[in-house]
Amino acid sequence: MNLSAFTKSFGGQMAVAAPDLTLQTGTLYAVIGANGSGKSTFSRVIAGVLSSDSRRPVTEPGLRVGYLPQKSYGYRLSVLQNLLLVNRDRERAARLLEAVQLSHLAGKPAHRLSGGETARMALARLFMGRYDLIILDEPTASMDMESTMLTEHLTRQYVAETGCTLLLVTHSLQQARRLADHALYFRKGQLLEQGPAKTVLYEPQCPETEQFLSFYGS
Template sequence: MKILPLKKTYAGKTVLDLPEIELGTGRVTAVIGANGSGKSTLAKLLAGIERPDERSWKAPAVRIGYMPQKSYAFRMSTARNVALNGDDAQRRQHLLKVLQLEPLARQRAKKLSGGETAKMALARLLMGRYELLILDEPTAAMDMESTFAAEGLIAGYCKETGCAVLLITHSIRQAQRLADEVLFLHRGELAERGSAAQLLAAPAREETKSFLEFYGM
């Protein structure tokens, strides 16, 4: 799946300038980088939330699912929020169970904590059928147990459906666990790409090295 060269400028400042990127179907591609490196901008542009500078730019012509950093809980129960994106009751039960949301299923979703809301949002997204899944720091608010459960679900979804997953994360550890390939963004540019093991073993750029060192890698 090809993502055409992408550029975004805010008030004359280029926040993202990427070359063509190929995303493998049935594979997880992690995007890492410091704050302001353009990770979320990339996610929003691909999901059609924001527009790139080039108005004629086209996102891949596939069904795209996107989970923003702060997902919205609609005014209904947790279970109904999840059911909004599909009526497969068995799958809904499975997702609620794995993400430990079963006891909260009948509770108003607006009363969920930040981590619980993120779990509900992931379950809701995974109820749908997509060919490209964009997840913007889906586990940032979750505890470790929930993070591992969520990672299992993401990997399973990718394998079962053969969709491409673009995972925005700050955690190189998470990228190591989940991703087949890692893109390292620095000030809006693709600084480096490769497997997590490659990046950890021999980062080619100084920025990648200092980013990884900062995270104790």
């Protein structure tokens, strides 16, 4: 799938300038960079949450895009009903709730869940749908290690099952190394390096990427 080049500015200050990109089907891309590098703005424009400066569409017409924001939320319904809003398939909902270890809370009002529980429910709700492209923005930021591992496993499973393309915005280099097929490195709103994860995350060609990796993770 193809993504068109775009820029996004706030108050006259350029936040991100992204080039044309071609993403491979069934591939998981890690979007990495320091805080303020533009990676979340990049993801939000692609998701359609923000418009680009030109206001032209970034994705191809008819592309089904699913998006999970940094701050998860639950509608004022039960956990199960939150999932069924997306898809009435109760068997799938039950499987996903089991996968994120929330089966015992299926009848609980979603707005009364803890932060980590809400994040897991929101992921399960997203995965009730079928998409060509999914964007996850820091999906495990509020999770403990056990929940993080569950989320990573479910994410990989979903990509394998559906053949979708997935953009994972993450501050964790360890997570990127565990999950990603390809990686995109942003610095000051610019995409400085992209390529196979084993290259970008272990043997980067760009000095700025190498500096970032040495500072934020071994």
